[in-house]
Amino acid sequence: xxxxxxxxxxxxxxxxFREGQTIFDAAMAAGIFIPHLCxxxxxxxxxxxxxxxxxxxxxxxxxxxxxxVAGQMVQSNTPELxxxxxxxxxxxxxxxxxxxxxxIKSGHCRLQATAYELGIPDNHYQQFFPLREVDASHPGIILxxxxxxxxxxxxxxxxxxxxxxxxxxxxRGIDTTIVVDSPSGLLVDSTVSVDDQAVLNCPVGAxxxxxxxxxxxxxxxxxxxxLYSEDSVARFQATEAxxxx
Amino acid sequence: xxxxxKKVTVATCSLAGCFGCHMSLLDIDERLIALxxxxxxxxxxxxxxxEISPSVDVGLIEGGVxxxxxxxxxxxxxxxxxxxxxxxxxxATGGVPAMRNHYTLKECLQEAYVRGIGVAGAEIPSDPELxxxxxxxxxxxHVVKVDYTLPGCPPSADVFWMFLTDLIAGRDPxxxxxxxxxx
Numbered sequence: 407x408x409x410x411x412x413x414x415x416x417x418x419x420x421x422x423f424r425e426g427q428t429i430f431d432a433a434m435a436a437g438i439f440i441p442h443l444c445x446x447x448x449x450x451x452x453x454x455x456x457x458x459x460x461x462x463x464x465x466x467x468x469x470x471x472x473x474x475v476a477g478q479m480v481q482s483n484t485p486e487l488x489x490x491x492x493x494x495x496x497x498x499x500x501x502x503x504x505x506x507x508x509x510i511k512s513g514h515c516r517l518q519a520t521a522y523e524l525g526i527p528d529n530h531y532q533q534f535f536p537l538r539e540v541d542a543s544h545p546g547i548i549l550x551x552x553x554x555x556x557x558x559x560x561x562x563x564x565x566x567x568x569x570x571x572x573x574x575x576x577x578r579g580i581d582t583t584i585v586v587d588s589p590s591g592l593l594v595d596s597t598v599s600v601d602d603q604a605v606l607n608c609p610v611g612a613x614x615x616x617x618x619x620x621x622x623x624x625x626x627x628x629x630x631x632x633l634y635s636e637d638s639v640a641r642f643q644a645t646e647a648x649x650x651x
Numbered sequence: 652x653x654x655x656x657k658k659v660t661v662a663t664c665s666l667a668g669c670f671g672c673h674m675s676l677l678d679i680d681e682r683l684i685a686l687x688x689x690x691x692x693x694x695x696x697x698x699x700x701x702e703i704s705p706s707v708d709v710g711l712i713e714g715g716v717x718x719x720x721x722x723x724x725x726x727x728x729x730x731x732x733x734x735x736x737x738x739x740x741x742x743a744t745g746g747v748p749a750m751r752n753h754y755t756l757k758e759c760l761q762e763a764y765v766r767g768i769g770v771a772g773a774e775i776p777s778d779p780e781l782x783x784x785x786x787x788x789x790x791x792x793h794v795v796k797v798d799y800t801l802p803g804c805p806p807s808a809d810v811f812w813m814f815l816t817d818l819i820a821g822r823d824p825x826x827x828x829x830x831x832x833x834x
Contacts, residue, residue: 499744504820506833507740507804513834522831528743528800532793535745535752624834633828 414478416460423474423643430458430469433482436626439635441491441520442480443498444557445470446607447642450566452558455498457491457520492524500531501580503538503552504610511611514626515556519634534580541586543594546616547605549586554612556582562602572598584612659708659819662693666721667748667788668714670696672739674806676711679812686812687802689819703731709818711801713738715745716789720782729795734818737791740804740833749788754787799824803832 413420423432433440434447444455445512453468460469461481469482481487483648498504498517504513538551560573561584576585588596605613624630628637665673673696679686694703703710710732729735740746751759763776787799791797801810810830817824 496734503750503753505740505744505747505750508750509834518833520829521833525826525828525831527802527826527831528737528792529790529795530792533745533749533790535749626807 412474412476412587414474414476414480416480417483421474421480427474428470429460429467429472429474429480431642432474433469434639435646437639437643438482439639440469441524441635442470442638443495443516443555443609444559446559446609447638448565448645448647449559449607452562455494455555455557457494459487459490460488488524491520492526493530495521495524495526496528496530499529499554500533501536502554505533505552505555509553509611511553511614513622513624513630515611515629516609516634519629521593522629525633538583541593543592544596544616545594547593547598547615548586549593550612550613551583552612553610554584556584556612557609559607559609560584560604560613563607564598564602567603570597570604572596572602573604598604598625656826658667659689660693660696660704660706660731661690661711661725662707662710662728662817663695663697663711663738664703664713664724664728665696666709666712666714666724666791667717668739668741668746672711672713672742672801672805673697675803675808676811678808680808682808682812690815703727705731705770707732709815710733710735711738712736712742712791713805715741715748716785716791716794717748718784719783722785722794725791725794734798735791735795736814737797737800739801739806742791743800743802745788745790749790750785760784801813802826804834807832 413422416438421432421436421438428451430440440458440460442458445458445594447453451470453471456468458469459466462472462478483544504517506518511519532539541549558575561575564570564572572587574585574587575582577583585591586593600615606616607625608614663673692698694700695706710728712728712735714727716725737743741748745752760775764770764775801814803810807830809824811828813830814824
């Protein structure tokens with residue numbers, strides 16, 4: 407109970423938090439959305455995409471890993487941070503091959519939904535048009551590296567939840583890519599399966615189940631129905647309620 | 652002021668596009684009548700005028716840039732238009748035609764004209780009247796400065812309507828998230 411008295415200031419609101427809770431979790435529990443892509447609140451945070459960056463007492467921190475501290479002053483919804491989030495999202499779009507009109511993840515995609523909500527009409531920067539490999543070798547799963555944003559969720563989930571270590575990242579900087587742990591380097595020869603959480607939780611269309619593409623028609627999809635922020639906060643609060651009652 | 656002389660001039664064209672964006676513009680339905688009170692079309696497939704006038708208020712360009720003629724038309728539009736608008740995903744990102752960027756131009760031509768199923772008398776077209784293809788398909792902003800982008804494949808009729816009425820009324824057109832779609 408005394409914990410519930412602890413608060414920090416987020417923009418113009420006092421936000422309560424539990425000891426050890428991150429700024430991100432406390433904000434989402436209070437119904438305040440902070441944009442994020444590499445983080446899925448159901449799994450351990452990673453703080454690599456920097457979309458959830460907030461200013462804490464004048465310095466930038468990734469809110470998904472930064473613990474909340476009583477009395478700290480946090481800024482999130484400022485023009486500068488919104489601009490930074492737009493730039494980061496546009497850079498993610500141009501460094502891959504994100505062809506929304508031709509993508510079966512369209513409408514379920516968190517990169518797309520994030521860009522919608524940040525009000526991004528174009529990519530602004532020069533497109534890289536990189537050459538990346540598509541791995542369609544597996545009978546039930548496709549790995550389309552063109553759409554990968556290197557958030558590392560599949561790597562983390564395969565390691566810590568599926569206990570398989572199917573995915574890893576290799577290369578550095580702009581040459582970073584997802585690789586598969588199998589003798590041939592192909593999904594078909596790996597231990598991956600269609601019920602792996604690593605496959606089911608890809609935020610973009612990089613890892614997808616085959617033959618499921620049009621189960622839900624365009625227009626009726628997750629982010630056709632709700633804003634990413636609303637959907638994300640609602641799911642977070644439902645999970646919290648389950649965990650903590 | 653419904654003075655006919657003060658109508659805003661609008662030119663439109665499709666480069667490496669499918670004319671779907673133009674169809675979506677027509678999809679504003681009866682609002683076309685109201686729009687025609689406000690604008691006068693310059694070069695456009697709607698009136699079949701072939702050359703753009705030297706001074707046009709708004710240029711709407713659908714499709715990306717895939718050949719030398721596209722580059723020429725795009726530069727003409729940029730030189731003539733006060734406001735140049737990239738319309739749709741192909742103009743904004745290269746879109747579906749840019750999927751050929753994964754392959755060399757030679758591979759694409761051979762697939763279509765030499766190795767293609769049912770091809771008879773296989774030959775890569777080389778008539779001098781045909782515009783030369785670019786090595787890679789490019790979005791408009793790789794070639795000229797673009798002032799606004801209407802996202803969508805195609806942008807919905809409401810996007811066209813909101814954008815044009817805002818622009819004509821002198822407001823800076825900013826699309827709300829509900830009108831921003833890339834598919």
